[in-house]
Amino acid sequence: MRLPTGLTLSSTFYYGLLTLLALAYLVPVAWVVSTSLRTNANLLRADQWIPDPITFEHYTSGLQEALPDLARYTFNTLRIAGLSTLGLLLSCSLAGYALARWRFPLRRLWFYGLLATMMVPGHVTLIPTYVLFRKLGWLNTPNPLIIPFFFGSPFATFFFRQFFLSFPRELEDAATLDGAGALRTFRSIVVPVSKPAFVALGVLHFTGMWNGFFLPIIYLQRKEQWVLTQAIRSLLGRYDSPWGEIMAGVVLMTVPIVILYLLVQRYFVQGITFGGIHG
Amino acid sequence: MTVLAPLRRGIHMWQEVNPRERRRWLTAYAFMSLQLIGLFVFILGPLVVSLYYTFTRWDLIAPAPKWVGLSNWEHVPGDQRIGQVLGNTVWFILWATSSFLILSLALAVLLNVPRRGTTLFRALFFLPYITSQVAVGLVWSWMFNTRSGPIPVFFRHLGIEVPNLLLDENYAMIAVAIVATWQALGYGITIYLAGLQGIPGELYDAASVDGATGWQRFRYVTLSLLSPTILFLTVTSFIAAFQLFDLVVILTGGATGVQPGGPGGSTRTIVLYLYEQTFLFSERVSGLGYGATIGWLLAVLIFIVTMTQFRFARSTVFYLGDDER
Numbered sequence: 001m002r003l004p005t006g007l008t009l010s011s012t013f014y015y016g017l018l019t020l021l022a023l024a025y026l027v028p029v030a031w032v033v034s035t036s037l038r039t040n041a042n043l044l045r046a047d048q049w050i051p052d053p054i055t056f057e058h059y060t061s062g063l064q065e066a067l068p069d070l071a072r073y074t075f076n077t078l079r080i081a082g083l084s085t086l087g088l089l090l091s092c093s094l095a096g097y098a099l100a101r102w103r104f105p106l107r108r109l110w111f112y113g114l115l116a117t118m119m120v121p122g123h124v125t126l127i128p129t130y131v132l133f134r135k136l137g138w139l140n141t142p143n144p145l146i147i148p149f150f151f152g153s154p155f156a157t158f159f160f161r162q163f164f165l166s167f168p169r170e171l172e173d174a175a176t177l178d179g180a181g182a183l184r185t186f187r188s189i190v191v192p193v194s195k196p197a198f199v200a201l202g203v204l205h206f207t208g209m210w211n212g213f214f215l216p217i218i219y220l221q222r223k224e225q226w227v228l229t230q231a232i233r234s235l236l237g238r239y240d241s242p243w244g245e246i247m248a249g250v251v252l253m254t255v256p257i258v259i260l261y262l263l264v265q266r267y268f269v270q271g272i273t274f275g276g277i278h279g
Numbered sequence: 280m281t282v283l284a285p286l287r288r289g290i291h292m293w294q295e296v297n298p299r300e301r302r303r304w305l306t307a308y309a310f311m312s313l314q315l316i317g318l319f320v321f322i323l324g325p326l327v328v329s330l331y332y333t334f335t336r337w338d339l340i341a342p343a344p345k346w347v348g349l350s351n352w353e354h355v356p357g358d359q360r361i362g363q364v365l366g367n368t369v370w371f372i373l374w375a376t377s378s379f380l381i382l383s384l385a386l387a388v389l390l391n392v393p394r395r396g397t398t399l400f401r402a403l404f405f406l407p408y409i410t411s412q413v414a415v416g417l418v419w420s421w422m423f424n425t426r427s428g429p430i431p432v433f434f435r436h437l438g439i440e441v442p443n444l445l446l447d448e449n450y451a452m453i454a455v456a457i458v459a460t461w462q463a464l465g466y467g468i469t470i471y472l473a474g475l476q477g478i479p480g481e482l483y484d485a486a487s488v489d490g491a492t493g494w495q496r497f498r499y500v501t502l503s504l505l506s507p508t509i510l511f512l513t514v515t516s517f518i519a520a521f522q523l524f525d526l527v528v529i530l531t532g533g534a535t536g537v538q539p540g541g542p543g544g545s546t547r548t549i550v551l552y553l554y555e556q557t558f559l560f561s562e563r564v565s566g567l568g569y570g571a572t573i574g575w576l577l578a579v580l581i582f583i584v585t586m587t588q589f590r591f592a593r594s595t596v597f598y599l600g601d602d603e604r
Contacts, residue, residue, distance in 0.1 A: 015396070018389065022403050028461070029406065031429055032418050046427040095314035104307040105289030110315065117322050121522055121581060123550055124574040127332060127557060127567050128325035134339075151317025182306045211411030213525040214550075218558060229413040233529060236417070243421055250414040257409050265402075 036247035043243055058244035059252070066245045067231050069224070076220075077227040080145045081209035085202050087150030093198065095152055096160025097186060101169070111161070114154040130218065140222040145215055149205075156201055163197040164190070199267040207257055228253045332571035339567065351565055351572040361573070363544055364552045367452055371548065372520040374456035375463075379516055380509065382460065383467025388501070390468065391475040401472070405465035412462070416529025419458045420445060445530055448545045455530055455546055459523070467512060474508030475501070506596040514588050521581050524550040549577050 030049065036058050038051040063070060098104075099111055133144045171193070175185045191198070213229045220226055226234075232249040235242055293301065308315075333351050335344035355361055386404065390397050407415060425431045425443050434441045444454035478501065486496045502509075531546045532539030540547030540555075547555075557570030 014392075014394070018396075018400055021386070021389075022400055025461070025464075026403060026406075027429055028415075028418050028422055031422060035421070044427040046429070046432040091313035091317065094310040098307045098310035102303055102307040104304040105292050106285055107307075109285050110311065110318075114314070114318065117318070119518075119582065119585060120322065120326065121518070121574075121578055123522065123553055124329050124571075124578045125322055125325035127571050127574065128328035129321060130557075131328075131339075131567070132325075148317065148321050150313060151321060152314030153317070154322070157314050182310070186310075207409055211409075211413070213411070213413050213528070218554075229411055232417065233413055236529075246417055247421075250417055254410050254414055258406065261405075261409055 032247045032250055035243055036251050038244060040244060058242075058248040062242070062245045063248055063252075066235055066242055067249070070231065072224065073226050073228050073231040076142065076225060077210060077229075080142050080227060081206045083142075083146045084149040084209050085206045087146065088153055088156050088205050089198055089202055091150055091152040092156035092201075093160045093191070093194075094186070095157045096162075097164050097190065099157070099161040100164035100167075101172075114157055118154045118158065126218075133219070139219060140225050142220070142225065144219045145209070145212075156205070159201055160197060163194065167194065196267040199264050203260060203264050203267075206260070210253075210257060329571045329574060332568050333575055335568045336565040337567045344568065347565065347568065351568050354565075354569065355572065355576065360544065360547070360552065361576075364547050364549055367545060367547060368521065368523070368549050371452050371456050371459075371523060371546075372517060374453055375459045375520050376513070376516045378456065378460045379463050379467055380512060383464045383512075384471055384505075384509075386464065387468045387471035387475060388497075391472055401465075401468065404468050407462045408465040410462070412525035413529050415458060415462050416526050419454075419461075420530050423454060446542055448543045451531065451542055451546045455523070455527055458530065459520070459526055462526075463516070463519075467516075470512055471505070471508060474505050478504045503597045506592075507598060510588070510592045510596050514585055517584055517588070518581055521577060521584075522550055523548045524554070527551055549573060549580075553577070 034049055034051055035043065037054045037056070038045070038048060039053060039055050039057075042048050042051060067073070099107065129144070129148070133139060136143075138144050138147075167190075171189050172185050175189050180188075211229065212227070213233070216227045216230050220230065228249075232246060232253065235246050235249065293304075332344060334346060334348060336347045336350075337344035390401060422428045422430055423443050423445050425441075428443075431441050431443070442450075444450040482500050482504070483496055486500050491499065527546050527548055528539040528551065531541050540551050553570050553573040556573060557567055
């Protein structure tokens with residue numbers, strides 16, 4: 001067998017090498033699962049890759065004891081990730097569509113303005129927005145992590161613009177001739193056929209919010225507002241930590257995201273490579 | 280005056296066009312409205328206000344910021360910790376981006392064959408990328424522990440005693456870079472693969488006919504045609520590495536019994552320092568003001584580095600079918 005670069009490999013060697021690399025790469029994953037299934041007595045056994053005996057107590061009673069409000073944190077996380085995704089998709093698809101479809105005064109200015117702000121790290125705008133949200137009484141509410149996304153994001157708008165540019169406009173022209181308004185045309189014709197863009201960007205953003213930590217520790221300091229990352233992190237003790245429960249928590253918070261990606265895999269790969277190629 | 284030119288052109292256009300065209304403009308602005316409000320309220324406005332904060336001192340307790348002129352900026356060159364923080368960040372960027380760019384390219388080349396099963400391998404390598412940095416940090420902080428962690432145990436079997444890297448001032452940042460690379464590889468592989476698949480196979484054949492060796496094919500065909508992808512990944516990975524925070528907080532704060540940024544401040548990054556100066560009440564220089572100054576410093580650094588990369592790219596990046604330009 002030949003790699004396009006000209007390297008010749010036998011098939012056995014190729015798969016052997018890949019398997020070896022994948023196994024080495026996934027050592028930490030195996031380690032998490034293994035640790036989460038061990039009894040407390042075996043937690044520090046370096047030789048127990050396959051736990052003996054296997055126990056699920058860290059997932060059940062263990063986590064319940066360590067994090068009694070786990071359901072609450074899960075709800076908080078879902079609410080933030082879900083609503084902010086909704087807002088982002090709404091505001092950015094509309095703006096991206098306008099930028100891609102219509103010529104209007106100052107269009108280039110807005111487009112290049114948005115493009116330029118993509119390079120500004122969020123940490124520069126963080127402090128004034130923090131002061132603003134504090135004034136609005138939004139500290140220790142999920143609002144700072146949700147509301148801004150209803151008002152767009154340069155990257156997502158740019159992403160949608162690129163997507164709609166590559167999208168034939170004949171369908172919409174027909175609808176417009178029928179007398180449908182722009183918003184109705186957008187909703188009933190454009191959105192349904194743009195599913196890959198919405199799914200890719202939605203999943204990307206949802207995962208980012210689900211996994212997020214920096215903004216939550218700034219805005220959500222009260223325990224009842226915590227998200228999952230904060231909750232699991234809180235299990236770390238200064239001298240001693242319940243590693244069984246921590247690893248069980250890591251598994252539990254990762255599994256939903258993995259399932260989500262498996263469900264939308266084909267859209268997603270289109271979606272993230274899009275930026276790299278056309279960007 | 281050039282700034283006002285598009286505005287004047289806009290007014291002119293408005294007066295010239297027919298009512299139907301005007302209605303379309305209004306529709307366009309209605310569609311843009313949420314994003315435009317956001318652009319001003321959450322990006323441009325805060326950008327200006329944050330620049331203003333760099334000239335003030337404010338602890339959030341006083342009713343308003345107090346103007347202190349250039350004192351925050353003057354404090355920067357003499358601030359030993361900022362020197363250390365910049366050094367740490369650069370050290371991290373060098374390790375993390377170079378290992379990320381090289382290793383994910385190697386794996387992508389290996390996976391870029393029409394073979395059964397490569398999709399499965401791609402998915403496996405992608406798993407850490409979609410996992411939270413908090414989860415990844417927790418796992419790896421336990422991986423490095425000297426009693427049962429797989430890394431020290433593996434080396435012990437080889438007869439080498441390694442310390443907990445995260446507790447060693449000289450190695451802690453490299454350990455963080457290892458973890459960051461491990462997590463990001465799947466993303467790099469995916470992007471590289473998309474680039475590799477855009478390279479026409481005939482080019483390799485042509486190169487072979489011309490007598491190019493395997494290495495030469497890789498160097499002059501693969502790397503040349505991949506250069507736009509490499510540029511994209513280089514720019515984005517530098518920007519991401521400049522903003523390292525979550526991973527460091529988890530890897531160095533709590534589990535190993537030290538404050539985030541330890542040991543000895545050897546893993547304190549720019550963003551972590553910004554966070555400490557803004558939101559932690561101990562050891563503040565001037566509260567929000569100094570935090571905002573660090574934020575601006577970060578933005579300027581990212582801007583300079585990105586521009587330098589693009590400038591360098593002008594002479595090295597090769598676009599297929601771009602001969603006319």
